[in-house]
Amino acid sequence: MSFMHFIILLPFIAALFVPFIYKKWNTSLHTGWFVIIVPLFIFINLLLQIPAISNGETISISLEWIPSLGINFDIYLDGLALMFALIISGIGALVVLYSIFYMAKEREALHNFYIYLLMFMGAMLGLVSSDNVLVLYTLWELTSVSSFLLIAYWYERKRSRSGALKAMIITVFGGLAMLAGLIMLAMITDTYSIREMVANVDLIIESSLFLPAMLLILLGAFTKSAQFPFSIWLPDAMEAPTPVSAYLHSATMVKAGIYLIARMTPIFGGNESWFWLVGGIGVITLIYGSVRAVRQTDLKALLAYSTISQLGLIMSLLGVGSAALYFNIGNAQEIYAFAVFAALFHLFNHSTFKGALFMVVGIIDHETGTRDIRRLGGLMSIMPVTFTIALIGSLSMAGLPPFNGFLSKEMFFTGMLRASEVTVFGLDGFTILFPIIAWVASVFTFIYCMILLVKPFLGKLHREKLPKDNVHEAPFGMLVPPAILGSLVILIFFFPNVLANYILKPALVSVVPNVSMDSKLFEIKAWHGLGTELWMTIGVIIIGLLLFVSIKKWNIVLRVYPEKLSLNQLYNTGIESMEKRSESFTNRYMTGNIRHYLLYIFVFITVIMIGSLIGLEALSFNLSSQEEISVYDIGILVAMVAAAMTTLLTKNRITAIVSLGAVGYLMVMLFVIFRAPDLALTQMVVETVTTVLFLLCFYHLPKLGKRLEKMKFKVTNLIMSIGVGLTVTLMTLIATGHKISVPITDFFENAYELAGAKNIVNAILVDFRGFDTMLEIAVLLIAGLGVYTLIKLRPKGSENDEA
């Protein structure tokens, strides 16, 4: 195991020690102080990799796991992986620091919390650095599982549990689809390594599995990244503790889908359907999330929808940027690669300001006891620091200068405007929708950012509406992590090219290979002249402000939209009706009635047997080897049929028993005629015993409700019994006519020489095939003991029942 592997797996190793540390020191010291060492250590070590990676080097180390199947934990650290790993470990450290002050050590099960969190961190780090698709999938599911555990951290709350379940179902559904897609890719290229898949991209494009693999992988990415229409799990996941929401559901896990899309772009990019699906779903999610966010009253729900919207933004940029793969070289490639560049930039920015905003909301929740904007107001003077951070975060999210959101928003508009010029992927006219939707969505983004900023902090404070009495500023430690993120937001605005040169450009090369890094296009400028983008931003601000001021007049329109048509409702009724349908379906055939089950069995036998006879064209008879039929045979058979019919048609049970006995004794006679004395003797005695036992049962039938009546006639029974009889008869006739191999009876005729016995049957039973006999007497013994225990050993309760 190399040092790099140690770093990636460190969270898992650390998670093992958490419970012991918790048990030993929890009373004196918050467990989080031990945990925070882990992400910090990882973060610093990753920072040390930046110089090498930004020079275009990559780190790739293999660790054998299942070498015989080609499944190894191969680390491949390039620009994209490093960027994600830095976000994961950096924000991870801040979130742990925040959680130290957020989670009380007296009340909470901290060891659970930190184990889940470390598990998640390790899975996420491994996911972004793995080169092997199956390892990637394993860790992908581990992020789903640890997210499930974290959402349901307060498991005694019903909403936490249902939120966790919903997130689990949706993300695992997508994860499984993704697995299928990845396996398809592996089948085409005969490797599990992503790099080798990229190298064999020609094979993939020519393959007929190209489209299915793409759709399945997209399904995985869209469910994980909460894209439309799979976004419904994210708002419900807000039941998790706020540090978890900040970490998983804004900065890291929801970006796993983005990562996958970016990682797969060299394979699928440059294709028409990829462009339209990723770009299209992205803008739909963008507008859907921003419109829904405006009507939320819960701060975390608002942030959840805004996360959905921002993820849609990044996704649409990646979709548009995939056109760069189509052009592959030259100026056109750079123009579209710029969209990818913008996506990566915004991804980074979003992690900073959204993390800060979640922490701010957590502070408000922690200090006032509520997150409902209808109860909050006027917190600005009480919480000045929190307000400042919220101001930075929300203005950055709205896309205003001097914050980093402004830069990426401008680049977003540029990307979308260029998308409208794409003419190569068919549907030419529709590309104009990209900038229009983007602009409208930005207006709504502006509105909800204003809501987020104005409603809790400005206006009048209504102390009586708040659950907590002495509202005050958050403790210092709680303010440090959002403050760090907030200052990052500003720093990136003023020095964007430091970030661009060291982190974003290497990441860009991972997504769009052979793009030239020196191009002037990839320099971020805060002021780039009075372009269309700037006018669009000014438009967003003006229209957004107007709409925000008049929000009371028009937001009724949003509420007109019926809740019944929402995706959430659709999901709930879908799950419900699925449960109901499967239950009613099961109830329909699992009736508890043995007659029905027998019917299924017999229908199955008949259909399969007759079907295969016809299907295999086996309906041929060969009666040449049959013996001649004697008069005795006919006589006995006629008597047997008569006895069997009597058993069927009689009203009286005694008659049925006796006629059954008659069938048995006629069988004895058949054995005699066919020269089987041992069988005849045994059959005679056994028949006697069973008849006696039948009579005994009959004698003990309860008096109540005992009626002597004829068996009810049912047509299905008749058809079925005729069918089964016909099947068995046909099979017997066909089988006896076709002897495939020579019988082995000749061998047993030497019984006297081999076993010293003149009775062949007995010699077979005790000598040649004694093993069968041995087990048969064991069966007899078990049956006897069974009867004995059933009768003698009754549980005490049943005696009371009888009394």
Place this chain on the structure above:
Amino acid sequence: MKPKPNDVILHTVTKLAAVIIFTFSIDLFWAGHHFPGGGFIGGLTTAAGIVLLYLSFDIERIQTNLPIDYKKMAALGVLISVATGMGGMIYGDNFLEQAFGYFDLPVFGETELATAVLFDIGVAFAVIGTAITIITSISEDEL
């Protein structure tokens, strides 16, 4: 309460018949090697004889005169069969490998002795034990 019926004829005939039945079943058992019969049918007829005894007399009296635990008898039968199978293994043969030979015994003259008969004894015991266990436990059940 019904008066106790006088079963003199039944008792007398049973006493005679039982001897014949048992003799016949032993004959069936021994004949099994060369003629129709064997452990299974021999065991069943023996059981039939015992059932006849149960029918004519009451259960208590039979059990004092024939103090056999039939459950154990059935188990013993299975055990004997398995043990004869193990016997072959001692001599390095396969499990359940039967052997036979002809010996000159003092009274019987030249006689064929076969391990298969031991196996058959196990079968007979298992059959007798099981049959009687089933019948007595059902008949003793008060319902």
